Amino acid sequence: MAQQDVKIREPLLIELSTPGRRGVRFPEPDVPQADLPEDLVRSDLPLPEVSEVDVVRHYTRLSQYNHGVDINFYPLGSCTMKYNPKVNEDMARLPGFLNIHPLQPVETVQGALAVMYTLQEALKEITGMAGVSLQPAAGAHGELTGVLIIREYHRSRGDTKRNKILVPDSAHGTNPASSAMSGMRVVEIPSDKRGNIDLEKLKAECDDTLAGLMITNPNTLGLFEEHIEEVVQAVHEAGGLVYGDGANLNALLGIARFGDMGFDVVHLNLHKTFSTPHGGGGPGSGPVAVAEHLVDFLPGPVVTIVDQDEEGTPIYGFTWPEKSIGRVKAFYGHFGVMVRALTYILMLGADGLRQVAEDAVLNANYLRVLLQDTYHIPYNRLCKHEFVAEGRWPDAPGIRALDISKRLMDFGFHPPTNYFPLIVHEALMIEPTETESKATLDAFIDAMKQIAREARENPELLRKAPHNTPFGRVDEVRAARQLILTWFDWA
Amino acid sequence: MYTPHTPEERQAMLRAIGVERIEDLFVDVPAKYRYPKMNLPPAMTEMEATAQMQSLAEANEQVGKDLISFLGAGAYHHYVPAVVDHILRRGEFYTAYTPYQPEVSQGTLHAIFEYQSLMCALTGMEVANASMYDGATAVAEAVNMAYHVFRGKRPKAVLAPSLHPQYIATTLTYYGHSDREVVIPEEGPTAEPDVVLKYVDDRTSLVMVQYPDFFGRMYDFTELAQAVHERGALFGVAVNPMALGLFKAPGEMGADIVTAEGQPLGIPLSFGGPYLGVFATRKKYVRKIAGRLVGETVDSRGQRAYVLTLTAREQHIRRARATSNICTNNALMALAATVYLGLLGKQGLRQVAELNYHKAHYAAQRIAALEGYELAFPNTPFFNEFTVKTPVPASQILQALLDEFDILGGYDLGQDYPELDHHLLIAVTEMNTREQIDLLAEALNVIARRG
Missing domain, CATH: 3.90.1150.10 (Aspartate Aminotransferase, domain 1)
Structure with missing residues (x-):
């Protein structure tokens, strides 16, 4: 089936398949069999046929080809790959959380509503905002929700010409994409020499078509916006709203709050800041928090206290904000992720959260300072949770950030984020997080310094890296050219 | 708690940075914002937090136990067979990020390739993405893809009134006040499926129906698909994937897009999420599809390997002109469905x-x-x-x-x-x-x- 010149390290399920084999059985029906509507019944179901042992070994072997936070350091910038506490996983799987249907009457799921309400309230405290919706499923989904709220706010005031969203050039790609998806026009604002948003260029765009600004603070260079007060003021004076991308909130927990800075809408990533696992690409959760004047626009339903019993215990219910933009997904959001995040917040408390931010920033600055003589750091000042170095040297021609990243794998480390933000050449975006020890950071520094030496002395070692991983460098061009996207494409 | 430094280590690190106190790392934050008071309950130990969460869990009435x-x-x-969650609980899978670095992500990439293949087997389509948030957002993304297939020249999507009301509501939220039109026939929710035809014109990019529909009904859509195609629009079907174990695949009926709520495939109820958005289509639309796609290739040692492909469609490259804003999706839930289908076969x-x-x-x-x-x-x-x-x-x-x-x-x-x-x-x-x-x-x- 597969191409013959290719070595197969692990077969696909379909290659493990033998006709007639089964991995699980169900009981025989305890009811009479009904007639099937023959013309609607499918004639062929081309699924693999494997045993339970096959399945377990296959996926266990596959798992061993992955790098995860549980294995080693994962300094992937802007992704906040902190340790995912095991207790969170157990809590999300409590039968009382796992086996409840989203459409059960609310009186039978008061515990679940209490989880959501408590998390809403905690996120309000942490962000300094007035209202929270837990519905968005991921960060980008939260952004879309936030921009829809901004659009609806202006529309409700009859201010329909406001269709422009400003986005700094250092922003995550999801910011312009979410704005465009909401039917907004995106205008990019450059960064200044210190890595801040260019205040003059920003002011020039602050006119009566301005719907809002999407700003990440700390930004993707890991830098706190030095003119944040002027930025917020300029946007507000023009009648626009300020959207805060909370992807990098880890640096600000207990340090500063978006609400206090005058932001109107923010989203948070529970799968970054609040320790819920990333799952190899989700599920995440991207709650949206808003200031007082936008609470009525939140997607519905939200959890509120609707009554109390004789003993004063709150009774929770679902309610719809008065001018809600509507729902942004089915049901209420990623409840299982909410359980994990609430467990984390309960265990940290206010002091623990501040400790998270302090150690995240401590770790990032430690790496920055100890690597700054080896790697060029274009915006080299006090950073927050992450910093961006250049993965190139004038005296090591032909070596790129990608080569450094691949070589890091040989030391057992996951590489930093590559080629983002776009405003740094050969970017290596490094976010250590607070859960890493000094010993781990020191080992990473040693590896980075050794790689810098190798770049001059033995560049081939980098260009052909990784060497110690089960798989070597993967041919992306071939994948795009041959476009084999399923095992049916082999034929 | 999850921060390992001792006070001595912190001091050593601060010295290395060249500052005296941890507060010196935050001088770039305007003083008036610094160190807000947060009114949160005091930190709990794992024992206490577990007890509190357990008491909340027990306050719910469980399906299958209490009800x-x-x-x-x-x-x-x-x-859900026991194997599914055992695989999901492997830290190598659930503590990994999106597989941007294929050399250390072959587990996730290989599993996504299998998922894409299984979804195509089930739906009768030719290409499936790596997942979306849920069944509702998958429908909204179908509307978006059809819009882009016709480069905005057919701005209208017709949703069958018998589509799940929350899928309709979600799609209306996404596109309600934009230049897109989302039309729901007025003949009432239980009208026969061909009621949509009345609303299809040369400005229509997509007709979306559900199989079984919200009221449980199943129809053979072959003729309807043909009629929609004659009017130049795409035909989309939102399915219950478990029904496809028995019933004709939408691909056989001429569907161009198939979406699904993948929850029936090995994913617990969990009060509504996280679930799994399934999205499959024809290969000719592959450059318009939203989200991650995994393709087969080889590595430098001649081994078969997998990698994210056609990434130029996506937000991190194309930004405002991307096919969608989706980034993080529901990969671990796709793994659940993959393991579930692998076991059941x-x-x-x-x-x-x-x-x-x-x-x-x-x-x-x-x-x-x-x-x-x-x-x-x-x-x-x-x-x-x-x-x-x-x-x-x-x-x-x-x-x-x-x-x-x-x-x-x-x-x-x-x-x-x-x-x-x-x-x-x-x-x-x-x-x-x-x-x-x-x-x-x-x-x-x-x-x-x-x-």
Whole structure:
């Protein structure tokens, strides 16, 4: 089936398949069999046929080809790959959380509503905002929700010409994409020499078509916006709203709050800041928090206290904000992720959260300072949770950030984020997080310094890296050219 | 707690940075914002937090334990084999990020390639993405993809009124006040599917129907798909993937896009999420599809390997001109569906689908025989869910079933459609025993006779 010149390290399920084999059985029906509507019944179901042992070994072997936070350091910038506490996983799987249907009457799921309400309230405290919706499923989904709220706010005031969203050039790609998806026009604002948003260029765009600004603070260079007060003021004076991308909130927990800075809408990533696992690409959760004047626009339903019993215990219910933009997904959001995040917040408390931010920033600055003589750091000042170095040297021609990243794998480390933000050449975006020890950071520094030496002395070692991983460098061009996207494409 | 430094280590690190105190790392934050008071409960130990979360979990009434459930309406109580969660709990899978670095992500990439293949096998389509958030957002993304297929020249999408009301609501939220039009036929929610044709014109990019529809009905859409194609639009079908273990795939009927709520494939109810958005289409639209795609290739050592491909469609490259804003999706839930389908395979999925079918039909026949109750659509095939006309408002029946029998009797359609307040949507899965079905029938009888 597969191409013959290719070595197969692990077969696909379909290659493990033998006709007639089964991995699980169900009981025989305890009811009479009904007639099937023959013309609607499918004639062929081309699924693999494997045993339970096959399945377990296959996926266990596959798992061993992955790098995860549980294995080693994962300094992937802007992704906040902190340790995912095991207790969170157990809590999300409590039968009382796992086996409840989203459409059960609310009186039978008061515990679940209490989880959501408590998390809403905690996120309000942490962000300094007035209202929270837990519905968005991921960060980008939260952004879309936030921009829809901004659009609806202006529309409700009859201010329909406001269709422009400003986005700094250092922003995550999801910011312009979410704005465009909401039917907004995106205008990019450059960064200044210190890595801040260019205040003059920003002011020039602050006119009566301005719907809002999407700003990440700390930004993707890991830098706190030095003119944040002027930025917020300029946007507000023009009648626009300020959207805060909370992807990098880890640096600000207990340090500063978006609400206090005058932001109107923010989203948070529970799968970054609040320790819920990333799952190899989700599920995440991207709650949206808003200031007082936008609470009525939140997607519905939200959890509120609707009554109390004789003993004063709150009774929770679902309610719809008065001018809600509507729902942004089915049901209420990623409840299982909410359980994990609430467990984390309960265990940290206010002091623990501040400790998270302090150690995240401590770790990032430690790496920055100890690597700054080896790697060029274009915006080299006090950073927050992450910093961006250049993965190139004038005296090591032909070596790129990608080569450094691949070589890091040989030391057992996951590489930093590559080629983002776009405003740094050969970017290596490094976010250590607070859960890493000094010993781990020191080992990473040693590896980075050794790689810098190798770049001059033995560049081939980098260009052909990784060497110690089960798989070597993967041919992306071939994948795009041959476009084999399923095992049916082999034929 | 999850921060390992000792005070001595912190001091050493601060010295290395060249500052004295940790507060010196935050001088770039304006002083008036610094160190806000946060009114949160004091930190708990793991023991205390566990106790608190357990007491909240126990405050819920569980399906299958405390309550007998016939509730579906987009989320279904199915058996999840033990293997599924054991694989999901492997830290190598769940503590990994999106597989941007293929050399150390082959586990995730290989599994996504299998997922894409399995979704195509099930739906009869040619390409599937690595997942979306849920069934509702997958429909919204279908509307978006069809819009881009016609480069915005056909700004209208027609959604069948029998689509899940929350899928319709979600799509309306996404595009409600933009230059896109989302049209819902006005003939009422239970109109026959070909009612959509009246609304299809040369500005229409997509017609979206559901299979089985929200009321449980199943139709062969072959002719409808053809009629939609004759008008130049794409035909999309939102499916229950478990039904496809038994019923004809939408690909066989001429669908261009198939979306699904993947929750029935090994994902627990979990109060509505995280679930799995399935999105599949024809290969000719592959450059318009949203989200991650994994393709096969080789590595530098000649080994077969997998990698994210056609990434130029996506937000991190194309920014405002991307096919969608989606980034993080629901990869771990896609892994659950992959392991589930791997275990069940060809025979197991058919068997569980048939079990659902037979039990639901037994329940329908028992209920239809009761005085005062009748099937709302007696001549239309259904899978594991059906609509019953009730002698008293469905809300009253559900309350009585819950209060007196600990039964979740289904979904009161009057919540979404006032004209259907005497209609109950009942789901029956392999988890329901004959005794439970008989009890439901008896209880319904008691409630009806009392009036």
